Amino acid sequence: MQFEVLATCHTTRARVCRMTLGHGVTMLPTFMPVATQAAIKGLTPQQMEGLGVSLILNNTYHLNLRPGIKVLQEAGGAHKFQGWNHNLLTDSGGFQLVSLSKFTKITEEGALFASPFTGEPTMLTPEESMSIQHAIGADIIMQLDDVVSSLTTGSRVGEAMERSVRWLDRCIEFHRKSGRDEKQNLFAIVQGGLDPALRDRCLEEMIKRREGVAGYAIGGLSGGEEKDIFWRIIKQCAEKLPADRPRYSMGIGFAEDLLVCVALGVDMADCVFPTRTARFGVALTHNGPMNLRLGKYAKDFGPIDDTCPCPTCSDGTSRSILHHTITRETSAAHAVTLHNLTFQAQVMGRARDAIIAGTFPKYLRSFFAGYFSDSGYPEWCVNALRSVGVDLLEGDPAAKVVRGNGAKWEYSDAS
Amino acid sequence: MSTLRLDIESSSGTLFGPRLGKVSLQRDAEGSTLEILTPGLITSTSRGVVPHLSRNNVNATAAICWVHVPFESFLEVSPPTPTLQPGAHPLHKYLGFRRDQHIVSTSLRDPSDDREMPANGNGFANAYCLRGVRKVTPADWRNWVVKMQPDIVTALTDVPFTAGPHSQKRMTKSLERSSAWLSDLLQPISDTGVDTRRQRSILVHMAGGVIPTARKAFSLSLLETLYGKEAEAVKPLATLDEGVSGYTFDLVPLHKALSPTAAPIRSTHPPTLAATMAALDPHVDLPTPEASAKLVPLLHASLSPLPQHKPRIAHSAASPHEMLLLIRDVGVDLFDAHWAQRAADIGVALDFTFPAPNGGADARADLGHNLYDTRYAHDFSPFADAFGTCETNNDDKDTARTTCPCIACSPPRLGTPLRHSTVDGPYPAHAPAPFTRAYAHHLLHTHEMSAHALLAAHNLAVLDAFFAGVRVVLAARPSAFAREVERFAEAYDGGLAVWAQARAAWAEVALARGKGRMAREKEKQEQDTLGTAVEL
Numbered sequence: 001m002q003f004e005v006l007a008t009c010h011t012t013r014a015r016v017c018r019m020t021l022g023h024g025v026t027m028l029p030t031f032m033p034v035a036t037q038a039a040i041k042g043l044t045p046q047q048m049e050g051l052g053v054s055l056i057l058n059n060t061y062h063l064n065l066r067p068g069i070k071v072l073q074e075a076g077g078a079h080k081f082q083g084w085n086h087n088l089l090t091d092s093g094g095f096q097l098v099s100l101s102k103f104t105k106i107t108e109e110g111a112l113f114a115s116p117f118t119g120e121p122t123m124l125t126p127e128e129s130m131s132i133q134h135a136i137g138a139d140i141i142m143q144l145d146d147v148v149s150s151l152t153t154g155s156r157v158g159e160a161m162e163r164s165v166r167w168l169d170r171c172i173e174f175h176r177k178s179g180r181d182e183k184q185n186l187f188a189i190v191q192g193g194l195d196p197a198l199r200d201r202c203l204e205e206m207i208k209r210r211e212g213v214a215g216y217a218i219g220g221l222s223g224g225e226e227k228d229i230f231w232r233i234i235k236q237c238a239e240k241l242p243a244d245r246p247r248y249s250m251g252i253g254f255a256e257d258l259l260v261c262v263a264l265g266v267d268m269a270d271c272v273f274p275t276r277t278a279r280f281g282v283a284l285t286h287n288g289p290m291n292l293r294l295g296k297y298a299k300d301f302g303p304i305d306d307t308c309p310c311p312t313c314s315d316g317t318s319r320s321i322l323h324h325t326i327t328r329e330t331s332a333a334h335a336v337t338l339h340n341l342t343f344q345a346q347v348m349g350r351a352r353d354a355i356i357a358g359t360f361p362k363y364l365r366s367f368f369a370g371y372f373s374d375s376g377y378p379e380w381c382v383n384a385l386r387s388v389g390v391d392l393l394e395g396d397p398a399a400k401v402v403r404g405n406g407a408k409w410e411y412s413d414a415s
Numbered sequence: 416m417s418t419l420r421l422d423i424e425s426s427s428g429t430l431f432g433p434r435l436g437k438v439s440l441q442r443d444a445e446g447s448t449l450e451i452l453t454p455g456l457i458t459s460t461s462r463g464v465v466p467h468l469s470r471n472n473v474n475a476t477a478a479i480c481w482v483h484v485p486f487e488s489f490l491e492v493s494p495p496t497p498t499l500q501p502g503a504h505p506l507h508k509y510l511g512f513r514r515d516q517h518i519v520s521t522s523l524r525d526p527s528d529d530r531e532m533p534a535n536g537n538g539f540a541n542a543y544c545l546r547g548v549r550k551v552t553p554a555d556w557r558n559w560v561v562k563m564q565p566d567i568v569t570a571l572t573d574v575p576f577t578a579g580p581h582s583q584k585r586m587t588k589s590l591e592r593s594s595a596w597l598s599d600l601l602q603p604i605s606d607t608g609v610d611t612r613r614q615r616s617i618l619v620h621m622a623g624g625v626i627p628t629a630r631k632a633f634s635l636s637l638l639e640t641l642y643g644k645e646a647e648a649v650k651p652l653a654t655l656d657e658g659v660s661g662y663t664f665d666l667v668p669l670h671k672a673l674s675p676t677a678a679p680i681r682s683t684h685p686p687t688l689a690a691t692m693a694a695l696d697p698h699v700d701l702p703t704p705e706a707s708a709k710l711v712p713l714l715h716a717s718l719s720p721l722p723q724h725k726p727r728i729a730h731s732a733a734s735p736h737e738m739l740l741l742i743r744d745v746g747v748d749l750f751d752a753h754w755a756q757r758a759a760d761i762g763v764a765l766d767f768t769f770p771a772p773n774g775g776a777d778a779r780a781d782l783g784h785n786l787y788d789t790r791y792a793h794d795f796s797p798f799a800d801a802f803g804t805c806e807t808n809n810d811d812k813d814t815a816r817t818t819c820p821c822i823a824c825s826p827p828r829l830g831t832p833l834r835h836s837t838v839d840g841p842y843p844a845h846a847p848a849p850f851t852r853a854y855a856h857h858l859l860h861t862h863e864m865s866a867h868a869l870l871a872a873h874n875l876a877v878l879d880a881f882f883a884g885v886r887v888v889l890a891a892r893p894s895a896f897a898r899e900v901e902r903f904a905e906a907y908d909g910g911l912a913v914w915a916q917a918r919a920a921w922a923e924v925a926l927a928r929g930k931g932r933m934a935r936e937k938e939k940q941e942q943d944t945l946g947t948a949v950e951l
């Protein structure tokens with residue numbers, strides 16, 4: 001990996017970087033669409049290329065079950081299997097093990113779980129996770145970590161963090177010996193729950209191992225914790241992580257979360273949210289999410305966003321025909337997915353431009369003003385951005401601020 | 416004004432032999448003409464869109480040229496939203512079809528839908544939408560059509576979708592209604608005073624059910640010279656037929672009436688799977704070869720009195736075998752691709768050519784591959800053996816194959832990639848590789864919608880190539896055509912055994928995904944005759 005910091009924001013901790021991997025250049029900060037099963041829901045790789053996407057994510061847990069490692073090896077890796085010639089990242093499979101399997105038991109050796117096919121006890125060790133990710137062949141691979149829900153408290157959190165450090169050592173060792181470390185870049189995952197002291201300890205240990213680590217992810221968040229705690233942990237981690245390594249915030253996809261994370265120094269994020277919400281009929285726009293299932297769009301002949309360059313909007317696909325087909329025709333899901341991924345790419349692309357131009361604080365203010373104009377600013381965003389020197393309420397101290405997590409939705413009137 | 420015409424390049428000289436020609440739609444105001452070589456295909460739609468293909472993939476699929484839009488799903492909102500679309504060419508605009516690429520036709524009902532419906536009345540036809548049955552008057556239909564400006568519209572017809580058999584009296588009434596409703600569509604719209612008849616081309620469905628004399632009577636009624644009020648209403652037309660640009664045949668109600676009363680389907684599948692299949696796929700009846708053969712005299716009865724130079728269009732032909740029969744023995748010019756598109760829903764990748772390859776195997780080959788089958792899990796070949804891909808080297812003339820131009824076998828570049836910031840570096844262009852059976856197999860088993868996108872485009876391309884092959888034989892060696900049809904029937908399994916296997920596998924995977932997903936799929940299959948549920 002070549003990693004170069006091109007510009008940093010004069011006020012916040014945001015930065016623009018060029019990350020060069022085996023399958024091309026990805027400019028950071030960026031949002032990574034999720035292709036869980038080796039396909040972005042309903043789209044072809046050519047459609048993804050049309051959107052200018054240069055880095056997507058596959059899930060190791062799922063690909064290991066289907067099509068299985070043998071098929072991927074025969075195909076010559078996941079890139080070839082799915083016809084994707086750009087950069088690819090795989091997770092370690094640990095998160096899905098814990099969230100999808102009730103019987104997973106963590107031991108020092110690895111994660112013991114019941115095979116979804118045979119019910120047989122199966123062990124996923126750090127070495128095995130590396131080996132599976134080597135077969136998949138992604139440009140960025142993740143260490144196996146000991147995942148606990150962000151709502152977990154007590155000694156388990158510290159234990160998981162310590163074990164994640166030990167498993168990182170095993171991953172580094174296995175990865176180096178495999179000789180794959182030239183082509184595939186291993187990322188560490190910082191754990192430690194919501195406890196700043198544990199996070200600090202984890203950061204310290206993992207930074208010590210930086211020679212074996214191409215980048216760092218911030219894990220164990222976005223599991224339902226208070227947003228005011230979420231951003232403080234992100235800030236703490238991003239501040240301490242080395243400047244010459246990319247920083248990846250896992251499972252982050254709401255526009256406001258993305259921009260706050262970028263302002264706190266995060267370079268990459270992924271989430272199923274924009275593609276999943278598309279299938280339920282929600283289009284993301286710079287004025288907030290739009291629920292196309294609402295009756296008011298039945299006779300609305302404008303596109304989702306007439307300034308949007310995505311194939312759906314630029315072809316003039318109306319809200320009305322999307323209302324008619326959404327949730328009923330797969331092609332409507334594709335249309336809104338194309339739009340939402342373009343929206344995510346635009347939010348991040350504009351951030352890159354603004355950081356380079358030295359206008360990132362202004363961009364933050366104008367984005368939030370547009371996105372939350374009617375519903376009010378989430379208080380946690382105001383707080384988080386104030387902590388890096390940007391006041392969303394500047395010039396409008398009377399602006400509405402809402403407590404809580406502040407996700408903005410148009411609720412459905414359809415059954 | 417737009418005119419639909421058929422130029423017959425060659426025919427066997429008989430009334431009903433195979434015809435080679437070209438259907439053209441001339442749009443005078445735009446000075447443009449779209450052409451489809453015949454025999455050729457019409458793409459079917461569901462809720463106004465080509466199932467599984469987003470607009471950029473529709474535009475990248477050359478086989479999609481004439482698109483047929485059943486209108487009834489739009490009755491959910493009143494007035495129907497496509498009739499409110501502002502601007503020029505409202506229906507094209509609303510559905511995203513391109514004026515320079517797509518001919519758009521519409522009919523009130525989905526010609527592939529065989530659900531039972533309440534009887535039509537003298538002044539209205541019944542149509543089906545998500546919110547239930549809707550009555551549509553001939554005047555509604557005329558007004559909507561004028562507003563939407565489809566290139567081609569099918570007049571309302573009274574096809575009984577009530578339980579048969581139908582009495583002679585019922586049949587007579589049905590014929591009278593159908594011609595009255597056609598006459599209504601041929602009238603100018605009086606309240607605007609504009610003569611709008613000639614902005615569109617009108618097709619008429621050949622009524623009369625399975626009674627040859629009734630079918631003939633309907634055709635004769637189209638040819639009767641009109642007098643008095645009736646003549647005044649459609650002035651300057653002397654007969655109804657003068658205002659008709661082509662004849663359509665909805666085969667689904669005929670198949671239903673001609674097939675022996677369906678015995679309760681005995682299934683070799685376990686009860687839950689059988690129930691799942693029954694719930695998911697209510698439209699499975701494949702006509703027997705005998706039932707297909709019985710179509711021929713019925714279509715003859717309709718066509719014999721009528722002029723020969725107008726296009727003959729068949730909806731919902733059950734297989735390529737039936738299409739060939741109707742080309743050879745009736746001279747049908749256009750077929751909808753419903754069959755091939757449906758195959759994409761159930762995971763079948765078509766793989767056949769006309770003429771059939773020489774020196775085939777002993778057993779009849781399948782017309783396609785059930786990609787659910789585990790035999791494809793490690794199969795990295797492209798979807799079809801009979802076609803090359805963007806990577807095939809065709810230098811050797813002996814083994815040269817037609818390249819399948821579809822988005823799966825020859826993936827296209829879809830425009831210039833979007834750039835999202837000024838610092839974005841170059842975005843390398845790679846030569847895309849054809850998608851493999853193993854990949855589609857994986858996508859089907861993981862319920863990924865991309866599988867259907869690839870299959871839908873591929874199957875349309877294969878059917879398009881099939882018709883191209885038919886045209887080549889009709890042009891170069893017309894006398895060999897009948898023999899080639901026989902050879903095709905010997906080479907390929909017309910019983911579609913592979914379909915049954917695919918349907919079972921499709922149901923099995925749906926079943927394995929749980930109750931919520933099953934409920935969504937069942938709802939989708941009940942509502943529409945094409946497409947699969949959105950995977951949430």
Ligand SMILES: [Zn+2]
Binds near residue numbers: 338
């Ligand atoms: Zn858009």
Ligand SMILES: [Zn+2]
Binds near residue numbers: 819820822
């Ligand atoms: Zn193909």
